[in-house]
Amino acid sequence: MANRFIFGVTSSIAEATARLFAVDGDNLFLVARDQVKLHIIADDLRVRGAGKVFTAVVDARAFDTHRQLFEDAFTALESIDTILIAHGTLPDQKSCEASFEELRKEFETNGLAVMSLLTHAANQLVQQGSGTLCVISSVAGDRGRQSNYVYGAAKGAVSVFLQGLRNRLSSCGVHVMTVKPGFVDTPMTRDFDKNMLWTTPEKIASGIYNALQKKKDIVYLPWFWALIMWIIRLIPEPIFKRLRL
């Protein structure tokens, strides 16, 4: 039985992961911005076997509320084993190209908000001297592509931020895990055509669950994305810039 904090629990991957925690009887602190959906999930997790379940309604971009959120979470759970940060949006690349305001909103949600949460979470975990920070980044952050470089840039920033944080916290007993899922069939990607590369939130969730047990640093889910992204990173820029990706 562990104490888990989940930010963005209404996202499909986070919800599926939370169900695995619930079956173990873990105590949960769940955060989302939509109160009704948050309570729907909290009730479900209680029935599935979760121990104590706490909820908080917080918007990712309400930066000034983040510090208090972690104080509340540590008060409620007393100690925290895992902090999972899973919220995100899929920006409309074209609108972001046309409007900086749009780009800034998306970057704040997918990039800055994660860094804000991590800053407060990391400091608390350092005080505690243990725990895992688990963040859902994306394979999109490994190389910028014309089709979604705003999302990619935010996720890339998060991935690099996590590298640094991992480096900083490794001596403090705090573990940092970067999760890089490939294509996942969720409401966020409803309008995409799906092929063999796509997977389900449940498969990603069990990948996260297993990686947490093994204390992995960076985990590509499913595993073959490590290979795909390795090849994509190897393509020389003069060639890459001409590709339609």
Place this chain on the structure above:
Amino acid sequence: MNWRCQPLPIPAGSEVSWLPFGNGRSYGDVCLNREGLLLDTKPLDRFISFDPKRGILRCESGVLLDDILAVTVPHGWFPPVVPGTRFVTMGGAIANDIHGKNHHSAGTFGCHLRRFELARSDGRRLRCSRSENQELFNATIGGLGLTGLIVWAEISLKRINNQVMDVEVIRFANLGDFFEISEYSDLEYEYTVAWLDSMARGKKFGRGHFVRGNHSACCTKPIAAPKRRLSIPVELPFSLVNRTTARIFNSLYYKKQGRVRSTALVHYESFFFPLDSILHWNRIYGSQGFLQYQCLLPPDSRGKDALEELLTKGAQQGLVSFLGVLKVFGNKLSPGLLSFPRPGITLALDICIDGDNTFRLLDDFDSIVQTVGGAVYPCKDARMSGTAFRNYYPQFAELERMRDPKINSSFWRRISGGENGQ
């Protein structure tokens, strides 16, 4: 639809028809809507509440029976009625008013339903129970998804001591023996069903195994759930089931049990859901697929004669069937308007499709069933005529009256069509 707090995603001006679709375990076209759209209910897979003291569970309609078992069995509660697979949704169980091996003692799934919420395309959300919107409550049970989307439902569960089933299998030589064993077994056993060698002729006609069981009363040593061993990875270009293989299988299966009686303690999964241990088992029938035919015959001598006639006709005309299942339904009536189970004898056959012959033969079966006032199970049907359906279910006009105007199915269009059902 991802959240129960959202409105039905059916646009106001939409001309096309919709149909709620769960996990697609119905055999025929009751869960299909060729000329319209399907409304995926699987994302509605959340539990709402579970009272482990009283055994009352409320969950969204896309929750699978498999998930319900995982949640309730450790607390000593079991779904009141289960079909032959764990992979059906709550909504599907209600819409088809499923029955199980305990029909003679428990009735159908609908008998244990306390209440549910129905979302209609006009935007209304209706609470339905025996005392609230009772007409819609009755119409939705066995209503084939046509009355609206079941958003969530609340059921009463059954107390169990452990996961173990106390099972006895008795070999019988003919239908007379089956009825005799069934009569006295139904008094003492909660679950009864028989496997029938539907291809046997002559002296072997009507032979099979009678299976009866109870949830084990005493706390025995824990028995592990069967491991999922086999999966049929791809759909085969041809059917593995043909006259020869089916005859050999049936014969071997009959002889599998050396003794007349054998008893065993087994995990509930192997007792209730034997086919679930082979994933995608339907693929052995090849791309042509197969049909199921489940009919109900009256409990009197007319019904018994009709059963004999069906089996004789099948055997004569070369019906190829792997699996024949025979059971006597009990007297407990379901609130469901179009519920299939009624007091009587039910026969279910998996049937290999052998061109038009098979369809002609099943039409003949329908004539026999209609003559004795029986019925065919819509959930397992893909071919009955509109006339036959309307004879089986004279209440269909009531359901049509309460059908949501924007919801329809391939099945419903077929059976409410002309004389030939087209």
